[in-house]
Amino acid sequence: MSVLARYRSLTESGVLGLNKRNGDYIMRFNPRRLYPLVDDKLKTKQLAIKAGIAVPALYGVIETQHDIRRLEEMVAGHREFVLKPAHGSSGDGIIVIAGRSGSRYRTINGTLLDTEFINHHLSNAISGQFSLGGIQDTVIVEAMVHFSPHFESLSFEGVPDVRVIVFRGIPVMSMVRLPTRLSHGKANLHQGAVGAGVDIATGTTLGGVMSGQVIDTHPDTGVVIAGLTIPDWDTMLDISARCYELTGMGYIGVDIVLDRDLGPLVLELNARPGLAIQIANQQGLLRRLEICEEAADFAAAPAERIVFAKKHFAHPVGPVLEPGDVAGQIG
Numbered sequence: 001m002s003v004l005a006r007y008r009s010l011t012e013s014g015v016l017g018l019n020k021r022n023g024d025y026i027m028r029f030n031p032r033r034l035y036p037l038v039d040d041k042l043k044t045k046q047l048a049i050k051a052g053i054a055v056p057a058l059y060g061v062i063e064t065q066h067d068i069r070r071l072e073e074m075v076a077g078h079r080e081f082v083l084k085p086a087h088g089s090s091g092d093g094i095i096v097i098a099g100r101s102g103s104r105y106r107t108i109n110g111t112l113l114d115t116e117f118i119n120h121h122l123s124n125a126i127s128g129q130f131s132l133g134g135i136q137d138t139v140i141v142e143a144m145v146h147f148s149p150h151f152e153s154l155s156f157e158g159v160p161d162v163r164v165i166v167f168r169g170i171p172v173m174s175m176v177r178l179p180t181r182l183s184h185g186k187a188n189l190h191q192g193a194v195g196a197g198v199d200i201a202t203g204t205t206l207g208g209v210m211s212g213q214v215i216d217t218h219p220d221t222g223v224v225i226a227g228l229t230i231p232d233w234d235t236m237l238d239i240s241a242r243c244y245e246l247t248g249m250g251y252i253g254v255d256i257v258l259d260r261d262l263g264p265l266v267l268e269l270n271a272r273p274g275l276a277i278q279i280a281n282q283q284g285l286l287r288r289l290e291i292c293e294e295a296a297d298f299a300a301a302p303a304e305r306i307v308f309a310k311k312h313f314a315h316p317v318g319p320v321l322e323p324g325d326v327a328g329q330i331g
Helices: 003-012 018-029 041-051 065-074 115-126 149-154 233-247 277-281 286-295 302-312
Strands: 058-062 081-085 095-101 104-107 139-142 161-167 170-178 194-198 205-210 213-215 251-259 263-270
Touching (some): 041 139, 058 065, 170 233, 233 302
Antiparallel strands (some): 081 139, 161 251, 170 194, 194 205, 205 213
16 A cells, blocks of 8 residues: 555544644644643643642642752651652653651652652752753652552553543543553553553443554453443543633643542643554544534533533544554554
8 A cells, every 4th residue: 555545544544643633733722832831740730729620739849959958848747749840751750659668768669769869869850851851840749649449450550540632622532541560650651551542421441552552451460451431530521621721722631540539630731642542542533623623612611512522422433443554653
């Protein structure tokens, strides 16, 4: 098949490619002036708190080398906490502290870190080691998420999260990202996590994909991936839809975790959400975006936009894709 024929085939199947995503959706609906609202996780958190959208509790912010010595004060009374660079990506620079052992900090996988290591890490982080472009950064000190036991059989060590693609306030596609041994407990598909598509209408998981290959069971636990109904699904859709008003950006990815005690919490927003979600769902995004532009009322209240999403995007929407036909074509 020629390159042109392959392109036409993917387009007819409703697959959204990288160039079209960038030109027709990101550049068109995400004004550059609004990027700091999502690229800076601290600004995102502060916006969400102001709007009444639940996020992990903020314990403090480390902005300067002098602030590093205040860490103990920030986490006083908290044996568990997370250190997160505000401009980091792909989980780089994040340290999850799950307890103490004497004067040392114990990470989620049991590694013990001394104060000197933590201070050195924080110094590097605010100097921009983990930030996009190496810019001067800040470190958020926040509560550790206790992920819902609902996902326990489908996760290795780390915290699963739910990604929802939102187009002008309408949730159009979703997946749950499941940490694996290969991904070192991170919910990152490029590092080896499992992506499982989620039916927008019901919140039920579909099949799984790992490293571009369809899988039926989690590689570490052996548990079947499809058929799990995500709790508080309507709340997750409501949060996702409201993030449109929160930022003013028309094409975003909303990342949500399910805390065992607090329910859904927004982790972060993404102005350039990846396209691998199409592989996880074995469905193209383009047709769903076109349906929105043809029939949606973008000025409607979030609840009405969710009704529209559930009606039009119950799985499947259009032809089911073979991951091998899509991987490598979506950037």
